[in-house]
Amino acid sequence: MYYLLRGLSVTDLGLSTATLPQLLAHLASGYPAIPAARCLAQLFFFYAFGVTDTLVIAVMALDRYVAICDPLHYALVMNHKVCAHLLALSWVVSILHTMLHVGLVLPLGWVGDAGSHVSLPHFFCDHRPLLRASCSDIHSNELAIFLEGGFLMLGPCALIVLSYARIGATILRLPSAAGRCQAVSTCGSHLTMVCFLYGTIIWVYFQPPSQNSQNKDMVAAVMYTAITPLANPFVYSLRNKDVKGALHRLLRQKSVNS
Template sequence: MEGGNQSAISEFILLGLSDQPEQQMLLFCLFFLMYLITGLGNLLIILAISFDPHLHTPMYFFLSNLSLVDICFTSTTIPKMLHNHISKNRTIPYSGCLSQAFFFIWFGGIDTVLLATMAYDRYVAICAPLHYSTIMTPKVCIFLVLVSWFWAYTNSLTHTILLTQLSFCDHNEIPHFFCDLSFLLKLACSDTFINDLIVYTLGGLTTILPFIGILISYAHIFMAVMKISSMSGKKKVFSTCGSHLTVVCLFYGTIIGVYFIPTSTNITQKDTAAAVMYTVVTPMLNPFIYSLRNKDMKKALRMLITRKPGFTLRL
């Protein structure tokens, strides 16, 4: 990645969330706990879905993939931040910074497309239930997941290659806890017009287009629900879709606020808070949101934990 780069620096300094020594241990404990909850929670979701044959459906197949991506997503940033708090060494090599940015954009992009895929799955299930089994076949589900991984990879690779063409002169301090694309573009001392253009075009296709797809899917779902005369039927649909909508609002709301709403050239506390929300908080809350509001998931988790007879793993 370094071949075309004109940078005069060999490393960046991640300033983290606070420069107060007395807060370092508190932040370490807090984020370590959140990382632990995220990993265990999402791992339990994956195992519960794998073990319970009743959950071998498209909706839970997408959910298990989302949980896997969330584990990878948080593992891209939090371990390095925890290491910085313990070692007191906040530097990260230039190549390491670009690698972190690459994987962060990649897994984040997969999340956006997967959320749109899950919304489409709910649309088909509610608006075309008689054709659901013929539309959402195993081959189609696998294809949709592979598309999310490949498209996000292409988007991430493009951003990373363009980053290697930028110059970073004397400013190598990143007032953040990881190498985020928007922060790196603000530190560059060379022209970032092409980078910004790609953020708003290719990045927009990866973020805004799936978001529009989610809105369209739920607009059709809402119209279909309004035609249901039974209140219990409406409640069941809203219960099924409510958890997904909650995750969408948390994830997309903060990402759009950081990357697509113009702000000052300076990095603000609002930017940092929003980044913490979609990089740490949302992946941690996902297992709770999807399991606490879903009777099938709660049953599968109880069976997984208690290891009842007849509960076998199926991959």
């Protein structure tokens, strides 16, 4: 589990690094412009880290399934070598997916103003705003999102649903209420992030273009570029007994001082 958490931390850090520093630079300079090459590079890294994040979350569902449904063989099944292979596979799939969609963006054209600046109503170079600002035919891009992107989402979603279906059946067969509560607590943090991350992605990328709006894209982008990477360490750390104990001691100390 902790090996996968380290992989998730790396992808979360990369996801934030791909977007937030450029945003802060724009806010500091008051000149929100970015060269085309840097915009495409930002899109590539954002896509690569973002897709890897969703795949690692799906792999963690498999980890939870083994931990609860087959705890005696957990150390054998989910050893470091297996986790490393799963993380490497997630990166390979993510990079191939990213190369496809960024490659489909490259031939598109945009109409700028007199200074050849293209207005992009977003705080970074995201896929949907770029397609919306293009003056070219984007049917192939939309088709790739719904077909290839949908297929890529279907696999992890199916893995998560099947894993939690088996986990739920196993929890219901546990004889003690304490055991059921402990199992639910083990999966609760992961399930929270699954709903948050996957729900946001489906909300943005897998709706018809007519139902998408700039405000919706902006709100969702803040959620999965800033809030989700920030929330992940807190959500998963609160499962650790040492972290819980330190937090309780800190709260008691503050209450005594007040």
